[in-house]
Amino acid sequence: MLDERKMKILSAIIDDYIATAEPIGSRTIARKYHIGISPATIRNEMADLEELGYLSQPHTSAGRIPSNKGYRFYVDFLMPARKLEEYEQSFIKRLLKKRAKELEDLIEEAGKVISKLTSYTAIILGPQLESSRLKHVQIIRLEEKKGLMIIVTSYCTVTHHIIEIPQNLTDSDLQRISNALNSNLSGKALEEITPEIMNSIKDDMIEYDSVLNVLLDLLMENLDDTKESNKVYSTGSSKMLEFPEFRDVERARNFLALMEQHDLITKALKNYCKPNSITVTIGNENPWNEFQDLSIVTTGFFVENKNLGICGIIGPTRMEYSRVFSILEKVSDYLSKAIASLL
């Protein structure tokens, strides 16, 4: 563990670097932060900190910048707690008030709020349906031979599929099928829908065998889909380019390309984020080198104590961690409430 003085210096360097994006020299620290020791002493300490891996030097005669290890130490031990500004509070509160029609709208809104307030790119991984159950299935006839199957999960997410209806089925047949599916399947999670159950449904309604096959397939596929691939929402990429780390177009492009790789982002979020608390992944703590000089901060949002998704931000490792923490905490809180009142 570092001694008091080293921590003070490290803290000062990181704070300053986060604010200015310029390497910091010993003189600057002595002048701006009043630690009460001379630049020479600070220089010695900085050399130590560099040897320990917390700092690095872009070139010999430049100041120091934090390394990933430095940021990690900062986030874990040094970072000051921060209260939200008045305007941030009220901005987030609007989330709750704006009556949204759907979960999706709400999530998009939350993304906008996060990116507006932080200037980083918001990422939301939403509805995480691992624990979702089937709530309702309904088949509606639209035309002579065309119908709509509507699937509602326990989180009130709705999906629909256009299906073909065999000529000989009447409306009451459709209703009977709907009823049978509901009474057998509703309340069940994906893994509880076994082949036995499906066969028993088919046996009960042998006369509808062919259409039932199609329906059950669609149903399973649908549940499978929502389980596998969460939808990724990301907002505010253009603002990110204002940061000096993206002055180089090459890096900007890489970042934008990364934001289009939803599968990779999903992986990164799922593997490295505990939804129950705010999690940070700094630079190469992420195994994919696309994230090399990016940090991810995330937290979950919940309904009835069940994790519904992950919201967070992605930005350069030089990030205002403490601001992001305070904002994300609040947004996740309010988002959870807003969803609860929606469902």
Add this chain to the structure above:
Amino acid sequence: MLDERKMKILSAIIDDYIATAEPIGSRTIARKYHIGISPATIRNEMADLEELGYLSQPHTSAGRIPSNKGYRFYVDFLMPARKLEEYEQSFIKRLLKKRAKELEDLIEEAGKVISKLTSYTAIILGPQLESSRLKHVQIIRLEEKKGLMIIVTSYCTVTHHIIEIPQNLTDSDLQRISNALNSNLSGKALEEITPEIMNSIKDDMIEYDSVLNVLLDLLMENLDDTKESNKVYSTGSSKMLEFPEFRDVERARNFLALMEQHDLITKALKNYCKPNSITVTIGNENPWNEFQDLSIVTTGFFVENKNLGICGIIGPTRMEYSRVFSILEKVSDYLSKAIASLL
């Protein structure tokens, strides 16, 4: 109108500039394109073309680059027709084969195809529901006091709303309401749903007055929404940054910020694009100066001869117009077919 020789020279300059992004000098033209006249003559012609507004010079001792007027002339008169490459053909064909579950998936897929093939940013404005009609309304009970209203339009786009169900309504009440709404409203366009019709529904079912008010409001709001604000899909922004015109981060950022302004894009597409044919808007032919050095190429897609939406690309004014034309034409064609077979 320009004489033959001027057209040849203009054509050569624009072709070359589109390919290289470098100003072209008289010598280059004489060497690469065999027009059979000397650089000096070409120089004279170029001076004429500049005076006429088709070319401009970045600085006195540089070559010429096309002006917006030049591009316009090129697109209208000079541009060679182009056939699709084998691989482009087959790439687009996959659109049709991939069975999509929803219109939305199909549209997103089309966007990806367009941006992959052209390297420009694909923009799709979709389902344009101006001429859409209400096809079906259905209310489903999910829980004791919670229900789902499902609205299907004539293009089989589906929206849903979670609604509150008053305590005393039974399932058969809900069915009765659904039936009444359907028999009175289905097949009607938004503007055909007059207050008289709504009142007559209410009169018929006076006992459900309060819930009917909510439902009808939602319904109108929904139709209004889909009419006003089409959804904008855009894909492939990161690839755009590979073009030399975006080597400047400032411009890259402006472009990305523009792509997030869906309302402006909608306006630009709606006001300046005729869906029946391929339309180009070059640079400041668009009145908003965000589009200053961008061109938009669009065309519509159709189902049963009704325009369902607009698909197109947005890119720098220095654009491979003829390639884009050929690709867009094909995609719109196949997209229309794919949608037809889906619905």
Add this chain to the structure above:
DNA sequence: TTTTAGCACTCTCAGGGCAAGAGTGCTAAA
């Protein structure tokens, strides 16, 4: 033993000067 002042050294960065290169417009000859 720890801290600090002093100093030589290193590296970057902005600015100036210079030569090369590309392209033009003009003039006069073909």
Add this chain to the structure above:
DNA sequence: TTTAGCACTCTTGCCCTGAGAGTGCTAAAA
């Protein structure tokens, strides 16, 4: 009407230089 020739302009890359910032080391001070 076309073309060769030529002087002129402007950009670009390159080198050089001096200023500035910051370091590490040494030796003196606390």
